[in-house]
Amino acid sequence: MTECIAVFGGVYSNHFALAALLEDAPRRGASKIYCLGDLGAFGPNPDKVFPLLRDANIPVVQGNYDNSIGNNLADCQCGYTDAKDNYFARLSYDYTFKNTATENKIWMRDLAVELRFDLNGVRVLLCHGSPRKMNEFLWETTTSVAFLERLCGAHGTDVIVATHTGLHWHRALPSGRHFVNCGAIGRPANDGRTCVWYVIIAVHDAKRIDVQFVPLEYDHERLAAEMRSEVIPEEFVETIETGWWTTCLEVLPMKERARGVH
Amino acid sequence: MAALIDQTETECAPFLPLSSLDSLWFQVAGTLCNLRCNHCFISCAPDNHTLGLMKFEQFKPHLDESIRYGVKEYYFTGGEPFINPDILQILEATLAVGPATVLTNATRFTEEKIARLTGMRDASAYSLELRVSIDGFSPETNDPIRGPGTFDSAMNGVRMLVASEFLPIITSMRSWEIHEDDYFLREFKAELAKIGYTRPRMKLLPSLKIGQEALRDHGYAKYEFVTESMMAGYDETQLLCHNSRVVSDQGVHVCPILVDKPDARLGTSMRDALKGYRLRHQACTTCYKFGALCSNATSQSMEGKRLSAHSSSQNNPATGSSPNEG
Numbered sequence: 255m256t257e258c259i260a261v262f263g264g265v266y267s268n269h270f271a272l273a274a275l276l277e278d279a280p281r282r283g284a285s286k287i288y289c290l291g292d293l294g295a296f297g298p299n300p301d302k303v304f305p306l307l308r309d310a311n312i313p314v315v316q317g318n319y320d321n322s323i324g325n326n327l328a329d330c331q332c333g334y335t336d337a338k339d340n341y342f343a344r345l346s347y348d349y350t351f352k353n354t355a356t357e358n359k360i361w362m363r364d365l366a367v368e369l370r371f372d373l374n375g376v377r378v379l380l381c382h383g384s385p386r387k388m389n390e391f392l393w394e395t396t397t398s399v400a401f402l403e404r405l406c407g408a409h410g411t412d413v414i415v416a417t418h419t420g421l422h423w424h425r426a427l428p429s430g431r432h433f434v435n436c437g438a439i440g441r442p443a444n445d446g447r448t449c450v451w452y453v454i455i456a457v458h459d460a461k462r463i464d465v466q467f468v469p470l471e472y473d474h475e476r477l478a479a480e481m482r483s484e485v486i487p488e489e490f491v492e493t494i495e496t497g498w499w500t501t502c503l504e505v506l507p508m509k510e511r512a513r514g515v516h
Numbered sequence: 517m518a519a520l521i522d523q524t525e526t527e528c529a530p531f532l533p534l535s536s537l538d539s540l541w542f543q544v545a546g547t548l549c550n551l552r553c554n555h556c557f558i559s560c561a562p563d564n565h566t567l568g569l570m571k572f573e574q575f576k577p578h579l580d581e582s583i584r585y586g587v588k589e590y591y592f593t594g595g596e597p598f599i600n601p602d603i604l605q606i607l608e609a610t611l612a613v614g615p616a617t618v619l620t621n622a623t624r625f626t627e628e629k630i631a632r633l634t635g636m637r638d639a640s641a642y643s644l645e646l647r648v649s650i651d652g653f654s655p656e657t658n659d660p661i662r663g664p665g666t667f668d669s670a671m672n673g674v675r676m677l678v679a680s681e682f683l684p685i686i687t688s689m690r691s692w693e694i695h696e697d698d699y700f701l702r703e704f705k706a707e708l709a710k711i712g713y714t715r716p717r718m719k720l721l722p723s724l725k726i727g728q729e730a731l732r733d734h735g736y737a738k739y740e741f742v743t744e745s746m747m748a749g750y751d752e753t754q755l756l757c758h759n760s761r762v763v764s765d766q767g768v769h770v771c772p773i774l775v776d777k778p779d780a781r782l783g784t785s786m787r788d789a790l791k792g793y794r795l796r797h798q799a800c801t802t803c804y805k806f807g808a809l810c811s812n813a814t815s816q817s818m819e820g821k822r823l824s825a826h827s828s829s830q831n832n833p834a835t836g837s838s839p840n841e842g
Contacts, residue, residue: 396588398613398642400582400614504717507615516715
C-alpha cells in the first residue's frame with residue numbers, strides 16, 4: 255500500500271497557480287492536499303485564493319504573513335533585515351492588508367500553526383518556517399544535518415515539511431527521517447523558469463518514503479497582466495515573467511544567491 | 517582608557533538562558549591580527565596574546581561534540597582567521613558537517629588560498645561565506661581606521677574572491693551618522709563595481725564602544741545597561757547569546773564580543789556552553805538595540821520588533837521558540 259499527499263506553500267496571492275495545483279495534484283495520485291501558509295504577498299487581489307482553498311477543503315497551516323494580516327500587525331514578520339528587502343516587503347504587505355476582506359483576515363488569524371498526522375505509519379509534521387519558529391528560514395546550504403535531526407527529535411516526528419524560504423529542497427537524514435521544504439507556488443524558484451514548485455510525498459510499505467518535487471506550469475502571463483492592472487511593483491512582475499528573483503535577495507545564503515542573476 | 521563598567525548583581529542584569537545552541541563560533545585567531553584597527557572591540561593586534569591561535573587538534577573535538585548538540589551553523593573569527601596556519605584544514609572539516617562563515621580582513625589571501633577555498637566550497641553541500649571587513653569606500657575613509665594601505669589590500673582580496681565566484685559580505689562599522697547610510701552604500705557599491713563586484717552584499721554594523729573603539733570614539737554612558745524591565749516584550753531571539761556560544765583556545769565563552777572578558781568565559785567544554793548568562797556588560801545594550809549583530813544578516817533597529825510584539829494580544833509564534841529545546 256502507498257499513501258500519497260501533496261504539500262504546497264507560499265501562495266502569495268497567485269490564484270492562477272493555486273487553481274492549477276488543485277487540478278494537478280490529484281492527477282499525480284495525491285489523496286490529500288495541504289497548504290503551509292503565506293496566502294498573501296507579492297501578487298494581486300488576495301481575496302481570490304480563499305474560495306479556492308475552502309471549496310477544495312484544503313487544510314492550511316498559518317504562515318507569518320497570515321499571522322500578521324490576521325492579527326492586524328504592523329509588518330509581515332518575514333524576517334528580512336536589509337533596508338531594500340524591507341522596502342519591497344512593506345509595499346507588498348500594505349497592498350495585501352488593504353485588499354484582504356475582514357472575514358478572510360479572521361479566518362487566517364485562527365489557522366493552526368502546525369498539523370500532525372500519521373501517513374502509512376510515518377509521523378508527519380507540517381509547519382511554515384520550522385516547528386519551533388514560524389518565520390525561521392531553513393535554507394538548504396545553511397542548515398546542518400545535525401540540526402535537522404535535533405528538530406525531528408525535539409518535535410517527535412519522522413518527517414518535517416516546511417516552506418517560508420520559497421526554495422524547495424529535501425534532505426534524507428542518516429536516522430531515516432526527512433526534512434522537506436516544499437517551495438512556493440506564488441513565485442518561481444529563482445531558476446530562470448516561469449514554473450512554480452510543490453511536493454508530492456509518498457509513503458510506501460515498510461515506511462519507505464519518496465519525495466518528488468513537481469514543476470507546476472500555470473498561466474503566468476495572465477498573472478503578470480493582473481499584477482500590472484493592480485499597479486503592483488514592476489519588480490514583482492518581472493520575477494513572474496523571468497523566473498529570477500528581483501527582490502528580497504539579501505536574506506539568501508551565498509550558494510542560493512549565486513544561482514540567481516540578481 | 518575608558519573604564520569598563522559592569523552592572524553589579526544588585527542592579528539585576530537580566531538573566532538569559534541559552535535557548536538552543538544553533539550557531540557555534542570559533543575564535544580561531546584568538547586576539548591576534550595582522551592589523552591594529554583603532555575601532556576593534558577586543559583590541560586585536562599582532563602582539564595581543566590574550567587569546568591564542570586555535571590548533572586543529574584543539575578545534576576538532578569541539579566540532580565533533582557540537583554535532584551531538586545539533587548545531588546549525590559555524591562561524592570563524594579572531595583576530596584574522598587567515599593568519600592561523602590550520603584555518604584551511606579547520607574549514608574543510610567544518611564544511612563536511614555544516615555551513616561556515618569566516619570573518620576576515622581579506623588582506624592575507626593568496627591565489628593558492630583562494631583556490632583551496634574555492635575547492636572546498638564547491639565540494640560541500642553547505643555555504644562557505646566570507647565576511648570581509650572594510651570600513652570605508654576609499655583609502656581616505658577606511659585607512660584611518662584600519663591602517664595605511666588596508667583599503668587597497670582588502671579590495672584586492674575582494675577582487676580575488678569575486679573572480680572565483682564568491683559573493684563576499686562586505687561588512688563596515690558605522691563610523692558616520694545613521695542617516696548617511698545610503699550615501700555610504702552608494703559610494704561603496706560604485707567602488708566595488710570597479711573591481712567586478714556588481715551585486716555586492718553589504719552589512720553595516722553599529723559601533724561597539726569597548727576596547728579600542730572606546731578610545732577612538734567614546735565609551736558607553738554610565739546609565740547604558742540592559743535591565744529586567746527592558747526585556748519585557750522584547751524578542752530575545754535577536755540576541756546572539758540566546759542561541760550561540762564561542763570557543764577559543766582557552767575555553768567556551770558567551771559571545772564573540774565579550775570573548776576577552778573573564779566573566780564571560782563559561783568553562784572548558786560544550787556542556788559548559790549551555791549555561792545562561794546575565795547581560796551585565798554595556799556592550800549588551802548595542803546587541804539589544806540592533807539585534808542580529810553577529811549573524812550574516814544586516815543589523816537593524818529593534819524598535820519595530822518591539823512594537824510588533826506589543827501590538828499582538830496573543831503569544832506570537834513568529835517570534836517565539838520552544839523553551840525546552842537545545
